[in-house]
Every structure is written in C-alpha cells, then in structure tokens.
Amino acid sequence: MIDGESAPPGPTGGHPVWAGGPPPGPVPPHAPAPRRRWPLWAGLGLVLTVVLCSATVVLGVQVLDRLPAGADPSAAATGPAPSPRPGDPLATTQAWLRQRIGALLDQQAGALLRGDEAGWLAVADQDAAPLVADLKRRYAALRAMQVTTWRPTVTSLPMRLEEDGRVEWRVPVTVEHCFVVPQCRTGPADLSTRWADADGRPVLVAIEPTQATPAGPRPWEVSELVVQVGARTIVATTPDQRSRLPELLSESERAAAVADRFAVGGNPPDRYRIFYAGEPEWNRWYGGGRPEWTAGYVVPVGGDHYEVVLNAKDLHSSVLDDLLRHELTHVASLPGEGHSDGSQWWLVEGLADYAAAAGRPVSRYSSLEDVRRLVAQGSWTGQLAETEPRASADAWEVSARYGIGYLAVRHLVDRFGEERTLAFYRAVVIDRRSVEDASAEVLGAPWAGLHDACVAYIRGVVG
Incomplete structure (x- = not known):
C-alpha cells in the first residue's frame, strides 16, 4: 500500500486538477446507476500448516481540508475539503478526492448492510463488465457470510496514475468488518482501489488483487462462496464443494466446543471461521504456496481474528474431526498477532x-x-x-x-x-x-x- 505518495506534475507542468471541470457539491442520496505460522500438523498422518505472520493494520485518518503552503498534506483536519480548481496544488485535489471517495464508500457500505445490491454497485463504472461481475460476487459472498459491520476508510491520499493520456487514482482503503455477530471486535481488510472521473464524479474502475499483505487475498475477495452458520462457527466453500457443508458445519461445531476450553488468552472467538478449499482455491487463498503435505492452516487477519483453511485434497471424513480440533485450538489459544x-x-x-x-x-x-x-x-x-x-x-x-x-x-x-x-x-x-x-x-x-x-x-x- 502506498501511503501519501504524490504524483509528478501533469503534462502542462502544473499539478493535475480533477478532470471534467469543477466537481458537483455534496454527495447526493443513492440512486441506482442508469446501467458495479509456520507448519502445523494433525494426527492420522495428516500434516497441517499455519501462517503466523502479523496482519497489516492501517489506521484510518480523517479527511483533509485545504492546507497552508508547506503543511503536511497527510495531516488530518476537520470540515469539507474544497473543490479543486485549475492551478490548485496537487494536495487540494487529493484531499477532495479522499473525502469524496470516502463518502461514496460509506454509501456503498450502507447498501451492503441493508441488502441493496444496486446501491453496492452504484460506485462502479457500469461499462467495466469484469469489475461489475467482481463486485456482484463479493456482494453475494459477504451477504452469505452474514456481514454485520462494513466500515471503509481511505487510509492515505490518492496517488495519481497516468497512462496513454488516461488519468486514474490509486486509493488504498481499509475496511473494518465483522460477520454474524452484530457487536464484535472488527478486523481490517486492506484493499487497493482505482478511480477515474465520470463527468466530475469519482467512479470506481478497479479493485486490485490483495497480494502485499499477509492475509490476502481472502476467500470472499476472489471466490464465489456458499456458507452455513452455526452457533460457534461459520463454514464456507465454493459451489462445487457444496455437498461437504453439512458435515463440515457439524464437525466444526463439535470441534469448537473443545477449542473453547483452550482460550487461554481471554474469551473464545465470537465465531470460528472455516474455509474449505478445492485445489484452485488452495493455491490462491491467502497467497497459496503451502508445502505439499499441508492439510490445513490458520492465518491471523487482524482484530484478534484468525481464519482456518482446510485442504479438500485427500481430507477424508475419518480425520476431519481431529484436524478441526487441532486448528480451532490454535485459533482459541494463540495471541492475536500470531506466534513466531x-x-x-x-x-x-x-x-x-x-x-x-x-x-x-x-x-x-x-x-x-x-x-x-x-x-x-x-x-x-x-x-x-x-x-x-x-x-x-x-x-x-x-x-x-x-x-x-x-x-x-x-x-x-x-x-x-x-x-x-x-x-x-x-x-x-x-x-x-x-x-x-x-x-x-x-x-x-x-x-x-x-x-x-x-x-x-x-x-x-x-x-
């Protein structure tokens, strides 16, 4: 993630201004768009891996107002950011974009939580078919996982990008989120987004795959998911593994009852999150790259949360219970930052x-x-x-x-x-x-x- 990086001057020699002329006023209410750990093992000859690296947590910063000459453009201020005009410094455009995009992301968050898919898609360039399809898949996965909190923050100033005369802005976003439990300790997910101008309005044109952080990409970022939720666990997999969900939920609930006894660091997790991966997902979720003998691992994802990934390959029902007890005990007993x-x-x-x-x-x-x-x-x-x-x-x-x-x-x-x-x-x-x-x-x-x-x-x- 690039924090507070400035772009070089535009082709005229001055700092760029928002393309499309003076932007409109405050963000209007939403209207639908016209057309977006090391290795770990279990018994019975199974071998497991846990990636225990610290999850990246980026603190949100308040939106910026116009800054005096020489002031740090990343310093926080209150009040609305002024609209950029020709001749304004780059920091003015960045501050306005940061505030404007933050408001659009807040609208999108509200749409997600109330089950409004059209509102969720409204921030996107509707002509960007791959992006719209990606957002629809993310929306369905997050709703299936019963998202209860989705709180996005633009974490640093947008960075200007220009290629073949087209100007875009890379905008890092951290989303504090929860699943199932309305009041929980949120965990962060770091996203890299790109935005462009659509008649003076920022419009989302891409979400770049999460690769730089230890906890990415997460299953809901890159895969279609089917989900079942129990009293202590959330289990999710892809549609082609749907038939395993009832057994996974049943065994996970039993394993959670054992793992809860080992919550030596405090209270047990609000929910244990378990993802069952076929071969393509195993090689992609959380970066893949596990040793051949790996049958499962846990990864810290921030907010003292861990997520468990099980390898569907050769994972027979006769060993699933031992594997889940092992992994869920790690979730319950490890410190939030992992152990190395x-x-x-x-x-x-x-x-x-x-x-x-x-x-x-x-x-x-x-x-x-x-x-x-x-x-x-x-x-x-x-x-x-x-x-x-x-x-x-x-x-x-x-x-x-x-x-x-x-x-x-x-x-x-x-x-x-x-x-x-x-x-x-x-x-x-x-x-x-x-x-x-x-x-x-x-x-x-x-x-x-x-x-x-x-x-x-x-x-x-x-x-």
Whole structure:
C-alpha cells in the first residue's frame, strides 16, 4: 500500500486538477446507476500448516481540508475539503478526492448492510463488465457470510496514475468488518482501489488483487462462496464443494466446543471461521504456496481474528474431526498477532495435538510409529526447542515432530493437570515469559529438570 505518495506534475507542468471541470457539491442520496505460522500438523498422518505472520493494520485518518503552503498534506483536519480548481496544488485535489471517495464508500457500505445490491454497485463504472461481475460476487459472498459491520476508510491520499493520456487514482482503503455477530471486535481488510472521473464524479474502475499483505487475498475477495452458520462457527466453500457443508458445519461445531476450553488468552472467538478449499482455491487463498503435505492452516487477519483453511485434497471424513480440533485450538489459544518463536513450537503444536486427541490414551496416538522412527534414527537432538520441522521435511518426519510436541504436553498435563499446563502455556506463548521463568512460577519446578523429564517420557513411550 502506498501511503501519501504524490504524483509528478501533469503534462502542462502544473499539478493535475480533477478532470471534467469543477466537481458537483455534496454527495447526493443513492440512486441506482442508469446501467458495479509456520507448519502445523494433525494426527492420522495428516500434516497441517499455519501462517503466523502479523496482519497489516492501517489506521484510518480523517479527511483533509485545504492546507497552508508547506503543511503536511497527510495531516488530518476537520470540515469539507474544497473543490479543486485549475492551478490548485496537487494536495487540494487529493484531499477532495479522499473525502469524496470516502463518502461514496460509506454509501456503498450502507447498501451492503441493508441488502441493496444496486446501491453496492452504484460506485462502479457500469461499462467495466469484469469489475461489475467482481463486485456482484463479493456482494453475494459477504451477504452469505452474514456481514454485520462494513466500515471503509481511505487510509492515505490518492496517488495519481497516468497512462496513454488516461488519468486514474490509486486509493488504498481499509475496511473494518465483522460477520454474524452484530457487536464484535472488527478486523481490517486492506484493499487497493482505482478511480477515474465520470463527468466530475469519482467512479470506481478497479479493485486490485490483495497480494502485499499477509492475509490476502481472502476467500470472499476472489471466490464465489456458499456458507452455513452455526452457533460457534461459520463454514464456507465454493459451489462445487457444496455437498461437504453439512458435515463440515457439524464437525466444526463439535470441534469448537473443545477449542473453547483452550482460550487461554481471554474469551473464545465470537465465531470460528472455516474455509474449505478445492485445489484452485488452495493455491490462491491467502497467497497459496503451502508445502505439499499441508492439510490445513490458520492465518491471523487482524482484530484478534484468525481464519482456518482446510485442504479438500485427500481430507477424508475419518480425520476431519481431529484436524478441526487441532486448528480451532490454535485459533482459541494463540495471541492475536500470531506466534513466531520457533523454540516454543513444540508447546504451541503440542497443545493443539493434545486437544485434537480428545482424551484418547497415548497408546492410540496415531504418530507414535513416526516418533519411534525419528528417535531411533537419532534425527532429533533431544531438545524440545529444536523440534520444529523443516519445510522440506518428509511427511513422516513432520508427523513425528508433532508427536514429540504432543507427548511433551501430555506429560505436563499428566504431571500438573490441564489447568496448570494451560497457565504455563499462557505465560510462555501469550505473556512471552521465558520457559525458565514460567516453569518456576507456574509449575513450581526448574525447567531444566522438567525438560529432561519430558524427553525421558517421550523416549520411554516409543522405546
């Protein structure tokens, strides 16, 4: 996203003014347009990935008024921005555009929330058929997901673009949004839009694909979606996977009941958001590019929200429940900005696999043979902090390393109970305490001894 960047002077040597002459006055009421984390795994031989990178959050700025010479054009001011006139500085046109486009986007937001598709499309160039089709698809997807908040903000001054004599303006927009729950902590979505002049009125001509932010493109940005909503979850997929939705919703609701127990950072999510991806969507949603062994991942999307993506390829019903418990436990237990300390990978993944096991005895944990093979080969150093697998690791090795995390957490639970183990997890993962300090304070024992006891337990189980 380009923030506050100015364009070069226009072809006459002065700063550009809004094409089409002096613009009209205040935006009228709407009338219809005449024609717009690293890798993660689950048991039963499945391998999962979670992308834990910080989501970009851009703060909205109020619209700009005319600025004195030499003033910072990105500084906020109150009142209406003056209409640009020939000879005005670039900043005057930018400020007017920012305010005008912001008002149009507010109208579009109101149309979305009240179910007015014509109003949603009215900001667009109606001759731009691909854009109108894209907006119709976005509208249908957002309505299906029961959008309850859609609050757009123009986040920086429009940037002038000119090619072959045509002038457009790139306008970055952040949309705070919610689904299903009327009062929730909103999350941001960063969009890059382009606008042109239509008889003195800004008109949307393109929405550029989200690529630069960790959380884009999101499913509702690029795909037609069918959706079902439960008491704790939203599940969505594409029309060709529609038949899986009832099972996905049922299993997701059951998994959410387990994951809610592990909301160690505070309250559980208002809704768990789960997207089921066929192969084209898997390669596109949130940037794609996951390792071959990946069956699912979670990604932070801002506002302390995470979204879960499941890989439809080879995802059989027999393993769906474990996979969902694993992933939803990550959503419930990770801090809003994600977690990237590889030395604590075993703890983060071990807790998720502990939840996925759903109380089954250790003897029924599916990756024991893989752990046995890894330990026998001497491929693991015996240090929990050095357990995270390489992205290029074979699937069996990844499974084994998840198993090491599970067995270590299971030993802590067996020794100290679930409540104290969760308190230890919170101190390390949420509060960012060292394992040494957290162990001494929460578990009442030196970490060096507990670490060795966990390792001895792992070797004993598979020995």
